[in-house]
Amino acid sequence: MSTATTPQQRTGDPGNAAPHTDTGDTRDRHTEDRHTEDRRAEDPHTRRFGLPVATALVMGNIIGGGIFLLPASVAPYGTVSLVAFGVLTLGALALALVFGRLARRDPRTGGPYVYAREAFGDFAGFLSAWSYWATAWVSNAALAVAAVGYLDVLIPLESTAATLAAALTLQWLPALANFAGTRYVGAVQIAATVLKFVPLLLVAVGGLFFFDSANLGPFEASGRSTLGALSASAAILLFSYLGVESAAVSAGEVRDPRRNVPRATVLGTLAAAALYLLGTVSVFGLVAHDKLVDSDAPFSDAVDAMFGGAWGGAAVACMALVSMVGALNGWTLLSAQTPYAAARDGLFPKVFLRKRRGVPTAGVAVTVTLASLLTVYNYTAGSGGVFEMLVLVTTFTATVPYLLSTAAQIHFLASGRGDRVHRGRLVRDAALAVLAFGFSMWLAAGSGYAAVYQGVLFLFAGVLVYAVLSARRKAAATAE
Template identity: 45%
Template sequence: MSSTDAPQHDSPRLGLISATGLVMGSIVGTGVFTMPAVLAGGGTSSLLVLTVVAVGATLLGVLFGQLTRRVPNADGGLYAYSRHEFGDFAGYLTGWCYWITAWVGNAAIVASWVMYVEALLGLKEPVWWQDWAIALVGLWIPAAVNLIGVRQMAWFENLTVVLKFLPLLFVGIIGWFFVSYGNFGAFNASGGSLYQAIGIAAGVALFAFIGVEVAAITAKRVRNPGRNVGRASVLGTASSAVLYVAVSAAVMGLVPHDVLVGSGTPFVPAFEAILPGAGWAGTLVAALAVVSGIGALNGWTLVTAEVSRAAANDGLFPGFFARTDRKDTPWLGIAVAALLPSALMLWRYSGGSGLAVFTYLVNLSVVTVAIPYFFSACAQLAYLVSRRRRPTGWLLARDLLISGACVLFALWVTAASGYAAVYQATLLLLAGLVPYVFFKARRERTGLCAAPQELPPVQDVDRRWPEAA
């Protein structure tokens, strides 16, 4: 049974405001509260990289809106687009990579979240099991909210979006009156080539924008998806982009460069620079960053479950991911979305902590998400260059430009992420081919897909090369 044929439940729908809140809440998590420190490692050139990535992410938002209008009832967003255009295999690879991105990204968000919880609680040198215990709280509270139902999830998401934007707007506007231009580092502060500096910034910049696609992923739950998915994606991404650039640049000017590059909680010294002598400032921003992280994890837990459910409904993921309760909540998928990053954090915290754990998880998730972006852009490009759509002058040229730019953007982000990240993502992608073998065999046995027809045996012929004339 395909996802479009799955039983439909009369579940609450997200309007444009809630869908935009979901996009912004998923984009703006605790990553933005750690991002300036990572960007500072590359120098002020990182701000240009951030701007380029912001433009690319906004174009992706436009692309996902176009794809949703073309495939409005498909479940799973990026997975559904690739499957619709290229078939089961491409759809599975897209869904597999994006599912990995979702739960690894949750681990990265909670790694940043843990550092701000520690700042809030005054934990200077916590041991690894304390880090892990805090991470478990950050992962399982959003899971519990999602298990209650989508209406409560949307209400909680909108609330946290408002709370998280307060410190960001404060720093992005008021902070500029306290900026000291001597705090900005060199244009290239990586200690290597400019290419290396771009690589440092590209990974964390794209990670900060992962979430542009969540309205498309959850299109099944969005009211009038053909119209609202594209609008929510562009509005949420463009608003986040303006905020990111303004805030990151302000923090770089508020905190001395040598202090910033070693800080896991750069907004704490930034607030203290704006409000010197106010001991409560650092505590306040840490508390708001904690709320921000919970909000981002709340949205991403739903996204992780929805991707696995869509693929399971099509027989391309284990069937238990498709199980739902009377509220149409994929309860087991939500539980797995919290369980996997919990296990990953146990492994990472047993061998490291702080900013090192966050950076590792960011690099891993960036390449795995670039692959679904690439497949989605190619799916739209294939549609545009085929004869299924009649040429419409400048509108066709516009759409071709958007799709082509998104293809190049996904390739550039992959290349800029570095050899180690690409190597690890490739191993994960190849590992995903093994379960696909069994899913495909099961679909053939149950008649959900046609088995490839065997070719007739080759007749015996004289294969000797003809003698030269």
């Protein structure tokens, strides 16, 4: 890509930005963006995301269904897991700040794909897009399967056919919101975030008034060293913050992205972190440690301890279901945004370029279809082997865009180019980038040997796709 820009533009200072001097494909892209703006102004179904919706997108994608099991998952390690949560939160905030800086520098749809391609070329950009896309649609299938478990608490599903129908419905309803346009995606995201955030916050904050320190149990309960327990609990918690990049991926659909994407990324991450930490602390203080270790529904037990009765299970099932639908709504959009950005540069099939009402509808259709097929397989094949393997793969592939994005930021800072580096912020940005890169490496290591092995094989399979698309792109360029 051939682009000439000023230092102010690349540092993301809107007040001092000078006009772009565009050449080649950049001019064409800006022309396309102006046409898109014209269509957006005429279409009532299309609306750019403001700061509240962008923040809700980050929060909704970070907080899926895992929060409802986390306290029980880390309880065997003792309260040292709260320290691990604090350390991870610092790493997640560093990553959020790096994405904010990158989005200010280049606020285009695609996020991690855009940064990796600009820093390291087409192949790195493709790997980022390929891994992110696969992570999104496989995770959507897993989310739908998990959501059905909570739905079954509210409405008993008596047969495999009913369970499958429910899982597919939970996938296609968010897809329909995406097909309707960004206005409806934003409305669903705001509604889902409020509906899950308020009751979770009630438990997280209200639970502190019923807190009993006698329930906490030992600081280190697993018989390991403190460092060993810290690392083991951190490995479980590592993926709690996946989704911090959500606003950056959809930057092209955000109003004033140089300003709102960084703010939404940090605000959404902070809000999710507060809910995670307060919720876990409250559950630790509400449910006796011995009971919490064996609990299948720790938040349900916490609600019952706060208010008495046995209605906590239904209440938490409602919260979890809303939380997962909101996450599916957001991840469905993101699963289409990255392939759209890559297809625009000839690195993904052209079908992903089809866009309507601000949403890459072809990408949504392909993604939800693949997720649906995987869901059907999960319920009908009689073996969860392939499904479990793909979910395992995504625990590693989810970290690839993070590693490439943080490496891109380090590359920009280390290059010393005036159009990339704001001298006054160099030390701060470099420290954040190194911390975020270390956090991303920790994410990759925490996914486990099997996940890394399967994930690398999956990335290698993408090399064949890249070879074909790259050849077609070069042939088209030669024909011109």
